Amino acid sequence: MIEIENLKKSYGELRALDGVSLKVEPGETYGLLGHNGAGKSTLAKILTGLLRADAGVVKICGIDAQVDPLEARAKLGYLPEESVLYEELSAREHLALFGDLRRVPRATADARAERLLGFLDLAEAADRPVASYSRGMRRKTAIGVALIGDPEVVLFDEPTGGLDPDGARRFAEVLSELKRRQRTVIIQSHILGLVQKRCDRIGILDHGQLKAQGTLEELRTTADMPSADLEDLFLHLTGREARDAKGLLD
Amino acid sequence: MSEDSPEGPPPAEGSPAPPSPDEQGPAEPAQGAALGAVLRLRLRILRRRYGSPFEAVLLLVVSLLASWLLGKAATKIPTELLSAALSAACLATLGVAIRAGWFLLYRSKELVLLLTQGVERRTLVAARLIELSLGATLLLIPLLAGVRGFHVATVGTEADPFLWLAGLLLGPALAATGLLAACALASLSSGPRRALTVLGVCSLFVLVGVSPGGLQALLLGPLAPGPVLLGLAAGEGRILAPLLIATLALAFSSLALAFRGHEARRDRAAPRTGDRVGSPWLARALRRLLPAPLGALAARDLTLVLRGAAPRAWLILFGLPFALALVPAFAADETIQPWQMRFAVLLLIGIMASASGFLFGVDLPLTRRGCMILERTQPLRGWQVHASRWGCAASYALLLTLGAAIIVARVPRPELALQAGHVLTSGVPLALLVTHHAITFGMRGEAEANPAEASGYPFTGGVVVLGFAFMLAFHWAAAVLYVMVWSGFTRRALVIWERSEVADQPEAAA
Numbered sequence: 001m002i003e004i005e006n007l008k009k010s011y012g013e014l015r016a017l018d019g020v021s022l023k024v025e026p027g028e029t030y031g032l033l034g035h036n037g038a039g040k041s042t043l044a045k046i047l048t049g050l051l052r053a054d055a056g057v058v059k060i061c062g063i064d065a066q067v068d069p070l071e072a073r074a075k076l077g078y079l080p081e082e083s084v085l086y087e088e089l090s091a092r093e094h095l096a097l098f099g100d101l102r103r104v105p106r107a108t109a110d111a112r113a114e115r116l117l118g119f120l121d122l123a124e125a126a127d128r129p130v131a132s133y134s135r136g137m138r139r140k141t142a143i144g145v146a147l148i149g150d151p152e153v154v155l156f157d158e159p160t161g162g163l164d165p166d167g168a169r170r171f172a173e174v175l176s177e178l179k180r181r182q183r184t185v186i187i188q189s190h191i192l193g194l195v196q197k198r199c200d201r202i203g204i205l206d207h208g209q210l211k212a213q214g215t216l217e218e219l220r221t222t223a224d225m226p227s228a229d230l231e232d233l234f235l236h237l238t239g240r241e242a243r244d245a246k247g248l249l250d
Numbered sequence: 251m252s253e254d255s256p257e258g259p260p261p262a263e264g265s266p267a268p269p270s271p272d273e274q275g276p277a278e279p280a281q282g283a284a285l286g287a288v289l290r291l292r293l294r295i296l297r298r299r300y301g302s303p304f305e306a307v308l309l310l311v312v313s314l315l316a317s318w319l320l321g322k323a324a325t326k327i328p329t330e331l332l333s334a335a336l337s338a339a340c341l342a343t344l345g346v347a348i349r350a351g352w353f354l355l356y357r358s359k360e361l362v363l364l365l366t367q368g369v370e371r372r373t374l375v376a377a378r379l380i381e382l383s384l385g386a387t388l389l390l391i392p393l394l395a396g397v398r399g400f401h402v403a404t405v406g407t408e409a410d411p412f413l414w415l416a417g418l419l420l421g422p423a424l425a426a427t428g429l430l431a432a433c434a435l436a437s438l439s440s441g442p443r444r445a446l447t448v449l450g451v452c453s454l455f456v457l458v459g460v461s462p463g464g465l466q467a468l469l470l471g472p473l474a475p476g477p478v479l480l481g482l483a484a485g486e487g488r489i490l491a492p493l494l495i496a497t498l499a500l501a502f503s504s505l506a507l508a509f510r511g512h513e514a515r516r517d518r519a520a521p522r523t524g525d526r527v528g529s530p531w532l533a534r535a536l537r538r539l540l541p542a543p544l545g546a547l548a549a550r551d552l553t554l555v556l557r558g559a560a561p562r563a564w565l566i567l568f569g570l571p572f573a574l575a576l577v578p579a580f581a582a583d584e585t586i587q588p589w590q591m592r593f594a595v596l597l598l599i600g601i602m603a604s605a606s607g608f609l610f611g612v613d614l615p616l617t618r619r620g621c622m623i624l625e626r627t628q629p630l631r632g633w634q635v636h637a638s639r640w641g642c643a644a645s646y647a648l649l650l651t652l653g654a655a656i657i658v659a660r661v662p663r664p665e666l667a668l669q670a671g672h673v674l675t676s677g678v679p680l681a682l683l684v685t686h687h688a689i690t691f692g693m694r695g696e697a698e699a700n701p702a703e704a705s706g707y708p709f710t711g712g713v714v715v716l717g718f719a720f721m722l723a724f725h726w727a728a729a730v731l732y733v734m735v736w737s738g739f740t741r742r743a744l745v746i747w748e749r750s751e752v753a754d755q756p757e758a759a760a
Contacts, residue, residue, distance in 0.1 A: 048627045050752040070748065074629035084621050088557040089550070090527055100537065100546030101628040129527050129557070145624070 001026050001184055002047070002153055007056035009042050009208075016042040017053070018208035024201075026152070027182040029175060031189065031199030033234055039208040040188045041081065044157055047186075048078045061152050074102070077151035081158045081188075083138040087131040091122050091141040094130070095148050102149030109148060116144040120170060135162035143171065153184040160191055172198060196230040206238040281373045288369060288377040291360075296381075307708060309391060316392045317399030324403035326582055329480065332400060336393060336476030337469040340424070343389050347382055347428025348435070354378045355429065355508065356436050356519035371509035379425055379504055386428075387421030394479070401483040410485040419490075419497045420475065426500035433508045436515035530556050540641075543630060547638035551614060560617040566609045567646070570602050574653050581661035591658070591666045593723040595673050596680055599654055600715035603647035603681040607688025610643035612707055615696050622696075626752045632693065632744030639689045647681035676722040679729035687714045687736060694743040697750035 002024040009017040017039045024030040034040045045051040046058055049069035058065040058072075065072035085094060092113060099109030117126045120140040130138060139162045146154060160168045175198050178185050189195055195202060196216060203213035212222050216233075220226055223236050235241060320332070355378055364374060394417045398409040435443055470477060478489050533549035533556075540548060555563045580586060580594045615622075625635070655677060659670035691707055714732075721728035 045752075050623065050626060052749075052751055070629045070631065073627060076627075078627045080623055080627075084623050086550070086554060086559070086618065086621055086624075088527075088554050088559045093527075093529060093553070096537070097546050097550050098624075098628065100542040101625075101630060103542050103629075106542075127527060 001059075001061055002030075002186065003057070003059040004043075005057040007043070007046065007058060008054045009039075009046060009051065010054055015208045017046075017056075020056070020205070020208070020210050022203055022210060022213060024184050024186060026184050027179055028201065029179060029185040029187065029199045031187050031195035031202040032205060033189075033192070033195060033202060033230075034205035035238060035240070038205045038238075040205055041157070042208075043205070044078070044080075044155055044188060047155055048076060049073050074149075075152045077146040077149060077154040079142055079146040079154075079156045079159055081161070083135070083142040083162070085130045085138060085141055085145070088129055090127045090129055091117060091133075091137075091144065092126040094141055095144050098145045099148045102151075104149055112148060112150070113144070116147060119174075120144055121167070136164055136167050139163050140167060143174070147174070150181075151183070153186075154178060155186045155188075157188045158191075159187060159189065160194060168194075192230045192234065202230070204234060204237050212237050281370055284369045285373050285376055288364060288373065289380060292377065292381050295360075304708070309388065311708070313392045313395035316396035319399070320396040321399035321403040323579060324400050326579065327400075329404075330470060333474070333476035333480055334466070334469040336397065336479055337474040338476075339393050340390075340420070340475035343386055343393075344424050344427060344431075346389065347386055347424045348431045349428075350382055350385065351378065351425070351428040351432035352435065352519065354382065355432055355512070356516045361516070371512040372505070374512075375429065375505060375508045378508075379422070379429060379501060382425035382428060383422040385421075386424045387417060390417050390421055390424075397479050397483050401480070405484065409483040410487070412482040412485060412487050412490055413479065415490065416479060416482045416493060419493050420479075423493070423497040423500050426497070426504040429504040429508050430500065433504075433515065436519045437511070439518055527557070529553060543634045544638045544641065547630075547635060548642050551610060551639070551642055554618065555614070560609075560614055562613055562617075563609055566605050566613075570605055570646075570650060571653065573598060573602055574650065574657055577654055577657040578661060581658075581663060581666050586666070588665050588669055589723065592669045592672055592676075593719065595654055595658055595669070596676055596719040596723050597715065599647075599651050599673075599677045600680050600684050600719040602650045603643075603684040604688060604711045604715050606647045606650070607643045607685035608692075608707060608711065610639045611685075611689035611692030612695065615639075615692055619696075622752055632747045635747070636689055636693060636740075636744060639692070640686055643685040643689060644682050647685050648678060651677040651681045676726045679726055679732075680718055680722050683718060683729055683732040683736075684711070684715055686740070687711065687732075690736070690740045690743045693747045697743070697747040 002022075004023070005021050007017050007020040008015070020039070020043065022030070032040055032043070042051065046053050047060065047065060049065055049072060053066060060072040061075045063072045063075065089097070095113035095116065096109065099106075099113060104112070114123075117123045120143065122137060122140050122144070125133065125137060130141060133141065139159075143156075143159065146156070159171055163171060172194075175185065175187075187195060187199060201213060201215055202219060204211045204219075212219055214222065216230065219230075219233050219237070220228055223233050225233060225236060228236070320327070355375070361374075365371070394413060397413060401407075401409040401413075435446070438446065468474065478493070481489060529549075530553055533553045536552065537545045537549040539545065554560065555567070558564070576598055577595055580591055586594070651674065655670045655674040658673050659667050661667050688707070688711060691710060718728065718732065721731065
């Protein structure tokens with residue numbers, strides 16, 4: 001479970017997060033949307049303990065991430081926006097390393113790593129260095145790294161970036177499995193189709209504030225747009241309009 | 251990627267192939283500007299990576315040290331031995347140039363950026379030649395400083411300016427040879443290339459072990475760099491003209507040849523899908539033997555080093571044992587007293603331990619700071635990270651300490667040989683505390699996200715080495731002082747590390 005209350009973070013004059021509050025229950029998949037610079041990455045970094053909030057409370061499975069960041073990290077799996085990996089290590093070595101760092105028993109970690117490599121279609125490339133991987137393969141490896149510890153809370157930042165349709169479909173299956181295991185999942189993505197289809201609730205972050213949150217139907221009611229899709233709702237709730245690029249490159 | 255150029259359709263059969271943009275001859279002003287832009291880009295990148303004051307201080311210190319050491323030992327070192335060592339050092343620089351040329355021409359990630367932006371391959375080769383020439387010349391500076399020190403000590407006059415001129419020519423010559431060799435290697439597919447590399451290494455061992463005459467001809471022949479450099483320092487300028495001609499010939503050859511078929515070579519140099527990596531046995535053993543997070547972190551560091559993730563690591567790991575050659579040099583001084591010998595060897599152990607600690611505590615974390623987010627989002631205690639790094643650094647430092655003690659035990663003067671036990675009992679705590687300090691210093695710098703702070707390490711590390719080498723030369727129990735003074739510093743550093751923020755991801759990834 002994730003509980004965030006009145007979270008604030010500023011970089012000098014810039015308010016990256018301005019009183020954000022939200023709660024995500026076990027077994028729930030929460031989609032977090034926002035324009036570039038809306039504060040999504042800052043929120044992710046505070047959740048993972050990479051940044052410290054100026055004010056507010058962040059609890060992961062009841063553990064205050066500001067007070068005891070290491071205990072909170074032990075509950076959290078994180079997929080960063082960029083697939084940051086060691087270029088010289090293979091996918092199998094990554095999974096073994098992070099299994100150890102999360103204190104997963106070796107036999108369990110090895111068996112889980114084999115299943116993840118197989119499911120993510122990395123089995124054949126598992127012993128090649130990451131330097132030789134395509135972007136999609138790197139993404140799959142990073143997804144494996146986030147999941148190897150079977151964390152209770154998982155935070156995915158742009159999870160399908162670089163994945164081919166088959167990879168994206170497999171990721172969707174991973175989400176189903178996480179839901180079945182009652183894991184708490186937050187997805188930050190600009191792929192609105194993924195969020196609309198896979199998330200139970202959606203939060204829209206703009207200029208550091210949570211403008212709206214709820215199910216798709218609740219967002220439609222809030223925006224008073226009963227038949228709108230998520231893209232229209234997102235643009236409406238963040239005060240943006242679709243723009244015409246005609247003549248842009250004249 | 252196929253060998254066919256992706257930049258356009260292949261020519262129709264029977265029709266003459268249209269010349270590539272490179273072969274048509276470049277549009278001079280545009281490519282001149284491109285060359286300038288590529289060089290400025292590289293300079294900016296290199297300045298960020300290696301342009302800290304630490305590198306400048308390191309180059310200065312190593313150069314001065316080389317000059318001073320060779321000057322002090324001039325009367326004891328036969329000229330032939332020095333010539334051979336200089337030639338070997340130049341050959342090692344050539345090896346580095348080949349490796350760097352290979353990377354810069356065929357494997358660097360920025361090639362995608364440069365070549366798709368209209369930078370012609372001829373321009374690329376020219377930029378790489380200039381960059382490598384500068385790098386090789388910088389690497390040669392300590393060598394030239396050593397030759398100067400030797401010449402001043404043996405002849406009594408300042409070295410001839412020809413020596414420095416030769417350095418300016420030798421750097422580009424090595425760089426151009428490196429590019430040509432990389433180009434030749436990339437012409438081969440991976441199987442023959444590996445076979446050739448293995449053959450080259452085996453030949454070297456055969457030369458060393460079986461045919462000392464062949465090795466002597468290689469290192470001391472009339473065209474070998476060692477004798478040439480010593481001759482130039484003595485004012486023998488006649489070799490300068492052939493050196494100039496050779497440098498120009500090599501530079502023009504590399505410019506004329508290395509850009510041809512670049513695309514096909516780049517394709518051959520790309521890692522094959524079947525290239526698998528096996529975990530080093532030592533890393534596997536560490537993972538099995540140590541508790542999970544410690545073993546995993548140590549195995550990771552070791553694997554990254556062995557797979558070439560940190561170029562300086564190789565230099566430090568393979569360079570440090572050569573410093574043990576100084577121990578017999580100390581003993582060769584007939585005036586040296588046992589306590590002076592003890593102090594000198596302990597100082598050497600301290601310096602080697604400091605370098606080992608610097609590698610695992612400061613340099614490696616700096617090298618992989620782009621991946622720091624991976625480590626910092628794990629539930630790792632500061633002491634676990636500290637212990638894994640300290641374990642690696644201290645193990646290597648202890649091995650070197652043992653080596654130093656063994657060498658001391660075998661020196662001809664019995665009263666000096668008797669110091670071996672003392673060197674071991676004081677050297678072990680010295681190696682442990684110096685590496686401990688380096689790791690703590692590194693974690694503190696990492697927590698404060700200030701890579702420039704690493705440049706302060708030579709000073710603080712030097713104080714620890716000097717102070718404790720001196721105290722431990724009298725009694726090993728002086729190591730207790732370190733625990734008393736630095737335990738608070740360590741505790742604070744670990745807490746700061748655990749609770750520190752990590753730089754923004756794009757910045758970190760850069």
